[in-house]
Amino acid sequence: MSINTTAISAGRALEALRAGHAAQAAGQMTTSWMLHGRPGIGKTEIVQQLAQETGSQLFDLRLTTIEPQDLRGLPFYDHDTRRTVWYRPEDLPDDPARPAILFLDELTAAAPSLQPTVYGLLQERRVGRHLLPPSTFIVAAGNAVEDGAVAYEMGTALSDRLIHLFLRPEASDWLTRYAVPRGLHPAVTAFIRTRPDLLDTTEEALRRGQMIACTPRSWSRVSTILTAVPDKALRNVLIAGTLGEAAAAEFILVAEEIAATVQASDMLALKQADRVELYPASLHGLTALVYALVALAGRETIGPAIEVMADIRRLSQLRPESEFARLPLGELCTYGFELLIDKALAEGLQEAFRDSRAYADYAAEREAAGRG
Template sequence: MTVNTAPVSAGEALALLRAAHAAQGSGTLTAAWMLHGRPGIGKSDIVAQLAAETGAQLYDLRLTTIEPQDLRGLPFYDHATRRTVWYRPEDLPDDPARPAILFLDELTAAAPSLQPTVYGLLQERRVGRHHLPASCFLVAAGNGTDDGAVAYEMGTALADRLIHLHIRAEPADWLARYAVPRNLHPAVITFIRTRPDLLENSEDALRRGLTIACTPRSWVRVSDILKAIPDPRLRAPMIAGTIGDAAAAEFLLVAEEIAATVQVADLLEASKAKRPDLYPQTMTGLTALTYALIGAADAASLPKVIEVMADLRHLPRLRPDAPFARLPLAELCTHGFELLIQKALTTGLTEAFRSSAAYAEYRAERQAQGLE
């Protein structure tokens, strides 16, 4: 069956769930939500981020690993009352004073025998005599039957109990919302910025009968490999085993160029007079440098990072012998500052911008050009 609703990015899905969580907290909307999307697209990350933002305790139930009694509990015969008493599991929220998120992951892969129990949770917010507290927010997630994962068709009885969000991989959203804030390796960020079609290609891989596909989750793993394995000969087959040999061959060319030309530590340590000689001379290298500077920015380094970022737009004048005049460096500088300011706002480091002469000069130039 097709999920007949317009797809949304992961960032949009998170914003929708934020609004729904706030509405439930105010008593204006109580509903159960279903996140549809291909494997590795970031459904679990969305729910984890929502829990972190709201301070809610996350109950993460992988429905493919449990039986009906794991939700219903175990029966115990009470001789005094001559009744069967059910001991409910500890994996269900019960504290009305503490916000909680109950995440029913892999819903579409759950055994059919488990679904009646799940229906009660999603529609009536209860299992047996145990009712979920009003402070519990309900989210489910799963893959479709055409995604190459284990999945059953979702029946109408289950589908009718949910508000459905169909999540797609959107490169700009993933870079801004996830990759840059999580400080993924600059080579990964730069590559996806130039090849957004390779952020997620599982549909093409399925059509061609390939086991390995590119997904947002696999690119996070590639970033981890680059940071953990310094020997290029060892990490090359690891990366190929993560995103497939064709994507890996193209990516490794970019990664090698970046490794050879991007020297962030040297730039930050160099004097202002020597810095121009240390900038990469290709757009790929300069883009990677921009993201590397953002990743390196902290309370100690941010003043120097601002200076190095600001000088991007002056490279044609500082290095007339290099091919900088043909590159869109003003746009790259602006993009870099937007992301750097966003990081400073979230980490409480905005004072460095207020006291930076380099940033004041940059702002004055933009104002003179009518850009601010």
């Protein structure tokens, strides 16, 4: 059964959940939500971020690991009333004074015997006699059968209880919303910016009968491997086991080039005139430098980071290599400043831009060119 709704990025899905959460908090709308998407696309991270932003307690239920009685609770016999009474499970919200998010993960992989119990949570916001507090925001998530994951077709009785959001992988969204804020390794961010088609290869892997595919989650794992495993040969084996052999081979070549040419920390410590020779003369290298500068920028280093970023646009004048004339230096510089300004605003470092002569010169050039 196809998911006949508009496909959106993970960032757009987060915006939709924010709007829904705000509407529920204002008493305008109370409903339940369903995130559809391939494994590893970031569904769980979206819900975790929403909980963090809203100060909500997150109740994360993996429906493949529980039985119906785990949601209903355990019965005991009340001798005074001669009735069976159900003890409420601790995995459900019960504090009306504290906002909560109930995340029903792997809904489409849950056993059919569990679904009637889940219906009550999604539609009536109750299990047995236990009512969820009005401040509880409910989000479910799952994969489709065609994603190659363990999944059951969702029946109409269940799907009708939900607002459905269908997530698709989108490289620019993933880089801006996830990879850069979390400081993923510059080799990963640079590679995906130049090869966005390799952010998610699940469909191609399924078509070829291959077990391993690139996903946003696997690229995050590669970032960890690059930092945590110093042995090059072993590191390459782990990367191949995370991305698949073909994608890993291509990425490793780029990562080695970046490791050999990108010296962001050294550049920040040098005077402006001494940095010129350290700029890498390749698109992958310069892209990685941009991400490295953003990651390294802090209260003591943002000034030099602005200077290094600003000089990217002038490399064809500063260096004799013909490669620089063919590279999109202005675009890279502008993109880098967008990321750097976002970080400065988030961390209260924006004064550095007002005091920077390098940024003032860059802004004046853009205004003169009609791109201010």
